[in-house]
Amino acid sequence: MAKSEPVIDRSLATAQLVLEIATAAAGEAELDEILRATLDRLRIVLPLTGGSIALVEDDELVIRAAVGPFAEEALGQRAKRGTARTWQVVETGEPFMSRDIQADGVRPRGVKAAAQMRSWLGVPIVRKGKGIGLLEIDSTVPDAFDEGDVELVGTIVKALAGPVDLAGRYAAERRAGLLRDAFIGVISHExxxxxxxxxxxxxxxxxxxxxxxxxxxxxxxxxxxxxxxxxxxxxxxxxxxxxxxxxRVEVSREPILLSHIVRRAVAAEELRWPDRHFLFEAMRGLPPVLGEEIYAEQVVRNLVTNAAKYSEPETEIQVILDVVDEDCRLRVLDRGIGIDGDDTEQLFELFYRSPSAARHAAGAGIGLFVCRQLIEAMGGRVWAKPREGGGSEFGFTLPIDIESDPIPSV
Known part of the structure; x- marks a missing residue:
């Protein structure tokens, strides 16, 4: 009978946790509070060092809650959809347990986690047959988890699936409402x-x-x-x-020559802004990138137009195209009104316009939002930052088509 007591205690603790999740979901608790409380409770039931819960947001897996010694570096991490072990668990709907991650070749993200983690268990959060997230637990001790732990965590994620799905649908509806309001506002005013x-x-x-x-x-x-x-x-x-x-912002991902697109866009802007000096530099031998030509040009023209609009006449605007790692990188550099370092993320939000930009020129506050939507849909990233000496840098990357040969710049 002595061996059965821990099982009874664990079963009762699991049932209590499921009840707590259901009660919190029925009340006014925020989703992130529910996720964090779930992880805290699991620490009592399971022999874990730490753990996290990540949810699918578009094509990214975002860690929304984390506990343990690796929590600080884990919280907020975003993993692009791909072949990573976490995404495999989400997309297959099957748990994965590594009794020794070093032997299994599992590579956790984060310096501390990579150095100290030894055991890992990931269980997908599934709703209506679709993976919507992942609950993972880890340990600094090898062989820390067993099949019983897989079953227990599986019970917990079933209870979590409902609140996660509900919160996701609410967020999507709220976002759609904001975008509808934006659409109507632009039509009626802009x-x-x-x-x-x-x-x-x-x-x-x-x-x-x-x-x-x-x-x-x-x-x-x-x-x-x-x-x-x-x-x-x-x-x-x-x-x-x-x-x-x-x-859904759907784009095709075909091989395109970014240097030709940028050259054409800069030439068009030179005609619109004859009192600005545009300097285009492209590294020789740039390979094709994956994207959609019409959308890539739309982004380039938006960024170059902004640089011209917020710069004084007779100033120089540099447009530089090169390669960084496995991406092509475009940077648009100006000596205009500049941006505040604290505004760099807000600039890409719908409707946001910095006070200095609003004073300098009229605008709808949707151009940079559109740039981010298109670039991320094509598998790239976009950024903005202040430039030393005054002015701004706006830029983006697009992934290189690794199956194509480099084509010399013309």
Missing amino acids: LRTPITTIYGLSKMLRQRDDRMPPESRKEAIEDIEAEADRLHRLAEDLLVLSRAEAG
Whole structure:
């Protein structure tokens, strides 16, 4: 009978934890609080050193809660969808246990975890047959977990699946509502100005063309062209915004020559901003990248336009294209109004405009949001940072098509 007592205690503790999860989900507790409380309770039931819970967000697995000595470096980690062990567990829906991660070739992320972790158990959080997250526990001791632990954690993740799914659907609905409001706001306000300008100037040209001085006629035509271009760009951004509202920004990932796209985009901006000096530099032998040409050009033109818009006349704008690791990197460097280092993440949020940018020029606050949506959908990343000496750097990377040969720059 002595051997059965720990099993009874463990079973009771598991049942109590399941009940606590259900009670918290029915109340007003935030999801992250439920996840953290679950991990804290598991530390009492299982022989673990630490653990974490990661949830699927689009094409990333994001650690939302963590406990133990590796928690600080783990919390907030994002793993792109791929061949990593964590993603394999989520996508196959099958648990994975390593009694000795060094022998099994499992490589945890984080300096401390890589140096000290020895045992690892990952169990998928599944809802309606689809992996929506992962609960993992770890230990600094080899052979710390067994099949009974797999079963116990499996029971816990079944209880977690409901609250996680509910919170995910609520967040998606809230995000869709914000994007719908943004879509309506842009249509009702931002589109009105160019349409009014084009309509008014076109009407004036029709009625007074033969009596207008040549210089006035030329200015009116240039204004119509500029507002038509602005309208075209807004329409492109709104198309991406509408797809983001539906929860899917789908792009093809075909081999494209980024150097040709950037050169073409810079040439177009030179015509729009004749009083700015554009300098384009591309490393020779740049390989093709994976992406969609029309969207890559849309991002480049957005970034270069912003650099010109927030810079003074006669200043230089550098557009530099090179290779870093397995990515092509584009950087747009200016000496304009600059950005605050604390704003670099907010800049890519929908509707956000820094106070200095709002004072300098009009805008809808959707361009950089669209850039991030498109670049991340193509498997890259985007960033912004202040430039030493004044000005800003905006840039992005796209993954190199490793199956293609380098093509010399022309």
